Amino acid sequence: MAIKVGIPRGLWFYDYYPLWKTFYEYLGAEVVLSRPTNKQILDMGVKNTVDEACLPVKVFHGHVIDLKDKVDYIFVPKIMSVYEKEYICPKFCGLPEMVFHSIKDLPQLIDVEINFNKSRKNLEETIYKFGYYITRDKEKIKKAYEKALENYSNYKMKLRNGYLPIDGKFVDFNNKLDKNIRSRIAIVGHTYNMYDSYTSMNLFNKLKKDKVDITVPEMIDFEIINKYANELEKKMFWSFGRKLLGSSMYFAQVQNVDGIIYISSFGCGIDSIIQDLFERNARKQGKIPFLLLTIDEHSGEAGINTRIEAFLDMIEWRKRNEGNLSAHG
Amino acid sequence: MKNCYLGIDVGSVSTNVVLMDDNKKIISKIYIRTNGKPIDAVQRGLREVKSQIKEDINVKAVGTTGSGRHLASTIIGSDVVKNEITAHGIAALNFVDGVRTILEIGGQDSKIILLKDGIINDFAMNTVCAAGTGSFLDRQAARMEIDIKDFGGLALESKNSVRIAGRCAVFAESDMIHKQQLGHNQEDIIKGLCDAMVRNYLNNLAKGKEIAGPVVFQGGVAANVGIKKSFEEALGTQIFVPPHYDVMGALGCCLLAKEHAAKGNKTKFQGFDIINSGYDVKGIECCDCANMCEVIEILRDGQLTARWGDKCGKWSDLVKSDIERLA
CATH class of the missing domain: 3.40.50 (Rossmann fold)
Known part of the structure; x- marks a missing residue:
């Protein structure tokens, strides 16, 4: 055997x-x-x-x-x-x-x-x-x-082509041709927080259902990320951190997303620094709306849902700049 | 017959109901404690609203918000189900001229909302911890046997604020007890707590954000003059507490409902009759897979009206088909 x-x-x-x-x-x-x-x-x-x-x-x-x-x-x-x-x-x-x-x-x-x-x-x-x-x-x-x-x-x-390993199984998030897309959002964080649909409270599918086009650092060319990460004043010595910071600089520069959601687990030592630097890059340099979702053991989804809904509302509002909001969400 | 819009905010600590007319005038406003029973609170709230209004009204649309918004929506049949941040932002934008920053502290959540050019530009909510929110203040007031209504006033009487650890509710409480055992008087400790909460709020939520005036303070905790004063001291600017600070979420819902109705949508409101219905909530733990979801069933007069809480959707889908079959 x-x-x-x-x-x-x-x-x-x-x-x-x-x-x-x-x-x-x-x-x-x-x-x-x-x-x-x-x-x-x-x-x-x-x-x-x-x-x-x-x-x-x-x-x-x-x-x-x-x-x-x-x-x-x-x-x-x-x-x-x-x-x-x-x-x-x-x-x-x-x-x-x-x-x-x-x-x-x-x-x-x-x-x-x-x-x-x-x-x-x-x-x-x-x-x-x-x-x-x-x-x-x-x-x-x-x-x-x-x-x-x-x-x-x-x-x-x-992964680069938009097939993301949700719980290890490929799900197609490559919906760039879909005309009903409301907004384009980058989800960033450690892969084990993002792609585990239980701990991330099904964030990816929730956004997909809300007609959001999702992009992730894994979809960006690795060399591009490294190029941006090399511009850091001091080398980021955590591999995950380098990848995230490089992508944050990329998003801030290229401006191809309407918002960024950072998913982080409570008490993460690396995120305590990376998330903050990321936020500065995205928000200050890139003027991109930024949302931090902190996950821990809780299974009640209300808190996460409220934040996501409010974030999507805000993005849509900013995009259209008129008080015309959808009735649900 | 007067056209009205109903807004309901079902929060963790309080449930607020607001009835607004076409001219954005508030006809009735109710602020009651949720007491851990949101359905009952919605019914009580509606009952009180109904007893307050004398004239004939026609509810054109209903909006719900707060952490219990979906529950409230299934019970009363609402047209708009909106998150608290949008609801609070819209209310402040409509009732406070040129507002740029909203500080909101509720029962379990605290939020900061930044506005620019009349739209929400940025927001943040407290992370996993609910330290420094209304329920913590409630608890401390109860522990000290002070009516929560007098709590803030006592802080104003303090002449020498005591430093209290504000980062964590557990630390804050033990710090308060230590200070109390050292002999510090109550006003100083309460003032210290107000300062600590504000410090925690500004360090946590407002970190890296530019707080521009006019600054509005709303949510249930805005009733606490001690916290308001601490905010003013910390920010060095005047803080404005709007007249309906305690029901801003519900008010925002009224405005959203009005907008919804203006588009010609018919309301799903089930009428004030629901206050006489008996609601039952049944919880079951689904054992079909290892997720063991806690599924909730809402029954109105013995009839299943809603079900949720499952990850796979088979329970919530079931109710949909049940209702369709009945229809």
């Missing part, structure tokens, strides 16, 4: 899962994903995570619990750095340890360290380490990684 590798549907999932899924499948393992976030997963996560952690980390723990009795290995890499001289959120760095000490009776964790902070020279060795859990055949691992990269770039291409 094939070895089962579980991939939790949380944190880096929306950034990288096609890569690792293809990788392990090519090596002959069966990849099992945890279910999309639901109340049970959230509850389990909250119960089994240190209290200080942010919502997405708690959700991640829930996903690990969802997988633990179904698989032989759970994929929880220790992601320190994916780009030179940059880091990922400190909670990612300690994730395997956090999971290991918080949850009992776990299968073995695939907790290889990914650290390209100094250089990418150790890339090959890192890949082998990931593969050794399934096979010792170096050639095969290499081949699997090539395949995985190929699939991964296809995935990113799809």
Whole structure:
């Protein structure tokens, strides 16, 4: 029987899962994903995570619990750095340890360290380490990684074209040709907050229903983001932060959106800085309306809905500049 | 027969009902406590409105707002269901000349709305925490056994404000208790609390925003002269509290309803009869998937009128088809 590798549907999932899924499948393992976030997963996560952690980390723990009795290995890499001289959120760095000490009776964790902070020279060795859990055949691992990269770039291409991985499943948000579009809004934030429809309270589909054309940083050419991010006075050393700040400068410059919604989890250390810088770029430089949505454990959607509705109203009002508002919303 | 517009704001702490005529004159205004029972509050509010009006009226349109706006809408049948920010903004724009900034503090929410050229230009609401809102003041007043109506007045009597931590309601409360145990007098502590709330509001909501005059302070907490004074001190400008500060949301709804009716739309208002109907709310936990949604059912005189709370939509869709079948 094939070895089962579980991939939790949380944190880096929306950034990288096609890569690792293809990788392990090519090596002959069966990849099992945890279910999309639901109340049970959230509850389990909250119960089994240190209290200080942010919502997405708690959700991640829930996903690990969802997988633990179904698989032989759970994929929880220790992601320190994916780009030179940059880091990922400190909670990612300690994730395997956090999971290991918080949850009992776990299968073995695939907790290889990914650290390209100094250089990418150790890339090959890192890949082998990931593969050794399934096979010792170096050639095969290499081949699997090539395949995985190929699939991964296809995935990113799809994102670029407006197919967004809501809960890991592609949903078409490429509605530029639709004539009924009311406004164009950028949704920004960490991918695990945005694309998890449970924690984001279905923000994407709500906006789609309201005839809003959505754009996200993932739809912007990576090189453009980097070009803008390089204009920062000081290098942003968090990879996620660099991406967000680069896109904020892009939006402010290009002026192709009517508003920006930033979705952030309560208590996020990175967002405490990035969100503020982002807001300054968008609001002050770009004069683009900006809305911050803070998410946490609450399941009542009234607060989020009120803010979204008011934001859409305001944008429409600003656009038309006349007191002609829709009756609902 | 006089044409009227009804606006209802169902908030966490208070429910407000306003009846306005064609000339934007307020015929009746009711401010009552929601007391955790929004349906009952709407019925009570309408009953009071009905007892206040002597002449024959014709309700041309109805608007609802507040966190209970959807609930209220299903009960009375409203034409406009609007978020609080838009409703508050529209009310202030219509009743205060040239308003540029609206400070609004309600029961659970606080908001800042910035206006420019007669439209809402920017807004912010408090984040996940409800520290520094009306319900917190209520709680503190109750703890000190002071009538909330006298709370603000006491702050004005203070000669030496005490510093209270304002960032978090829990910290604020323990800080107040510490200061009280040190022997500080009540007025100074209350004044300190007002200052703390204003400080928290300005640091949190108004952060990075340009507060231009005229500044309007509305929402239930605007009744608190202590908070108003603290705002004036902190901003160094005069704060204007409009005459109907406590029902501005409902007032905004009247205006929106009027606009709606002016377009020739017929009202969905179910009439004042609903005050005699019996409403039941049933909550069920759907166990069909791991989301375990808390579904709410609203029954009017035993008949299902609305259902919501599910993520997948199968319960709320069901009621739609039920009603269609009945029709």
